[in-house]
Amino acid sequence: MRVSVAGAGLGGLCLAQGLRGAGIEAEVYERDEAITARFQGYRLVLNPAGFEALRGCLPLRWHPLLDAIVGDAYGERLILDPQLNRIGELGPGRTGIVVDRHVLRHLLLTGLSVHTGAALSGYEVLDDGRVRARFVHGAPATADLLVGADGVNSAVRAVLSPQTVPADTGVRFVIGRTPLTERFAGLSRAFGSKIAGDGVSLLLGAMRFRTPPKEAAEQLAPEVTLPDIRDYVRWAMILPPGGSLDARSPRDAALSMMEGWHPDLRALIEQGDPDNSALLSIRVVQPRQRWSPGPVTLLGDAVHATSPTGGNGANTALRDAGLLRRCLIDAAEGRQDLLGAVGDYERQMFEYGAEAVRHSLDALPAFVPDAKPQPARHCR
Template identity: 85%
Template sequence: GSAVRAVLSPQTTATDTGARFVIGRTPLTERFATLAPAFGSKIAGDGVSLMLGAMRFRTPPKQAAEELAPEVTLPDIRDYVRWAMLLPPSGSLGAPTAQEAALSRMEGWHPDLQALIEQADPDNSTLLSIRVVEPRERWAPGPVTLLGDAIHATSPTGGNGANTALRDADLLRRCLIEVVERRQDLLGAVGDYERQMFEYGGEAVRHSLAALPAFVPNSDRPSRHRF
């Protein structure tokens, strides 16, 4: 996506917010079951936020695939807690592991929270920089276009990145159907998609940036919020 964007719209580039995002996955055990009892939890500490969400499968994915689509092979994933921590701009990408980056900001936190990070699956834990891409100037009309993170990458604090990409796909699908039904030519249909996508895609990026400060607090005393 970024390679196509560089050709279509070289002036549209990713901007580093300075904040860092640590994300990991830990098997859901009885010890950790009460840490994320709601849809999700946000724990605000000394300049950082830890977000938790439990993934409880009604049917494990591997078993569901064996029953519904035997030709599909999925890994044997069981219930887990997905955790993420936002680090302030001073956070470093030089930490040896994502777990160590998170634990370095959790001195004095409850032992269960520290254990949650310590017992994370290292293959599904990583430390990333938070970068955004905001659509700005339209490119010349043509049969090639962009959607999703390639043209409007949001901060994860907006909680709307994937939904906005799905909105792109649905809108583009409806525009292309008009071409197939001869109610619109291709360039006109793609142009209609891009005009609408630029408007709501840009708003999604701005919304995510506006929410970022709330997830990088400066409170000295941890607090919990459910959402």
């Protein structure tokens, strides 16, 4: 069996690693010109299902390395004012495993065949039931299955399920990261909490590695090369629905909303990494009507992009990877035909994927200042 994976995000790479470990050929095609074309180094919280799916797709020999480069998530989930005074609670404390996306992506890339600059332009199902993917540049690729793991703007989804389009929630946010120095360690009660300002909310999360990733790889898995990253604070400022951001830098955009805030909070943003901050919109993709059975399917944000306030986007993509891997192993070992295996995956994925999107949207108002119910705007 041969599988083509469109998209070198966490979900697609996790699937490719899992298939590789099971002896199934998998090639990854990424539209970016280079793996490092976009920095993707923000802290993620993995729940037990997401973390176990990840472990299940990785070689056993890398499990000690994975355990060494993650951290522990904890926090009171308070609501604080801009002077760090407690004014409420968000809900029960959240626990889990925290991981840096940039570090995890480098681990998942190890040993895989990844073709960069491979923007998919379309595909066709051949007479023999296989699928041929076409790219803007380069030769086409023929496989038994094409997996669209190419994100919220999925080119695979545009062909497979053109009626499924992203919806813009209207919410905008600024995200960045700052080294976790001694000064910012004093903000620990704000990690996992919401700081409620005038028309904005600031969310902070600490990424504390059990072992610095580069050192952990050198000690535990020399064949893996991981970035030299140290502990940091991930910060995200959420604006009200319909808010806009001008052409200023993300740091300046955040600071412009923080007049009179606690000096440590302003310093945190001022000392942020300018190369790892961005102005983003929150869009979702809701899985609706299933497409006709065939040798093409979707995974992760391509089919169920969630609001980050749900904390389940990466977890659901990793769960997809683990489930599709198991289904394809059944097909490769003759317990199921390929279309039946893909159908089993899609039935389960549609159910929990739709629930993940609903959960993330239900959680959004708690983090959005002055949020008022409004219909999501569809966009292409």
